[in-house]
Amino acid sequence: MPANSVITPDKLARLIGLPGSPTIIDVRANSEQAVPGSIFRDVASPLTWARENDSGVVIVDSDGSAGASIAAVLRSDGLAAEALEGGFAAWRAGGHATVSLDSLPPRHDDGRTWWVTRARPKVDRIACPWLIRRFIDPEARFLFVAPGEVLTVAVQQHAEPFDISDDRVVWSHRGELCTFDVMVEAFGLADHAPLAHLATIVRGADTDRLDLAPEAAGLLAISLGLSRTYADDHAQLEAGMLLYDALYRWCRDARDERHDWTSHTPTRAKTSA
Known part of the structure; x- marks a missing residue:
């Protein structure tokens, strides 16, 4: 012990x-x-x-x-x-x-990695920061800017761009894979079964392939709702962290659990005649 x-x-x-x-x-x-x-x-x-x-x-x-x-x-x-x-x-x-750690961007003087992406995130741009903070760099800083400013801000602030359509950007969609998929693979986490299943759900929600997983449609609906609930991207990210925490925990521990009107009803003790 x-x-x-x-x-x-x-x-x-x-x-x-x-x-x-x-x-x-x-x-x-x-x-x-x-x-x-x-x-x-x-x-x-x-x-x-x-x-x-x-x-x-x-x-x-x-x-x-x-x-x-x-x-x-x-x-x-x-x-x-x-x-x-x-x-x-x-x-x-x-x-x-x-x-x-081979794919980890250089750290700033504050010891944190800095990342930059487009403002008004929906799916990938919340899922990727969640992955980074929970598994790669808990202290990571995220910058949200107008789409046309991402690469400029990346240079000015020495921040790593992600989820933007540009051949110079490493962290973006690749074929049928979304940015979350690319990060999971590049950081050596593809063999972690809960993350692999979560990646399928994120891919389905982010690429309009809701047939990939039954949960993809629900993730898309909640993600769009969060985007309309929060005007501030960082406040939305904080709310989205809880969403992905719960979804990851479901992928890890609760996929076989079912729920209906009677599934959690305690069994009644038999009464004697």
Whole structure:
């Protein structure tokens, strides 16, 4: 049984991609792959980033040899902190999803990746930021601008353009795939079954192929409704995060559950004659 100061890979895997999950801090140098949702910090100065998240912190090192001591320092400062048992080596050995960092855009001086896309988002331009914040860079910044300004702003602000029709843009539709599909594949997450199923739903809603999944029509309807409910793109993104959190959790845990008038009615006890 693991100590209270560590978390097992299996337990952490159940928290990945969910709202309120712990902040995952990777202290390895020159990493090509990582636990999804990780942020990266200098191992030499843990107290400078101690107040990361009210939900707690998980430290990921290479093999578990350094994470425990860093977590202990953070706990001494009043933060709920654990080390990943066995480090990233144990995570990979357990067959858990990893995110490839090769395709990650350069980070700004603030340590965050910056992205830019067209204003008034509908499907892909909410789904992609959700994917990035939950699995790739939780601290990512998103800029919404007029369609004709995306590439100009990308250059001026050193932001990565996405979901715009231009051959120079890496993150956009490719054949029958939507931008969300392209990101899932490029960041090495295509084998994560819940995300793969979610990608099919997003593709159906975003490319007018509602036959791909029964849920695609519902996602399209809710997405269009959100777009008309919020005048501010960032407020819409925050609302959309909850939508995709719920849809991802359904893809992961609830696809076999059914609901009707009697499905959750408690069984009545038999009465004696």
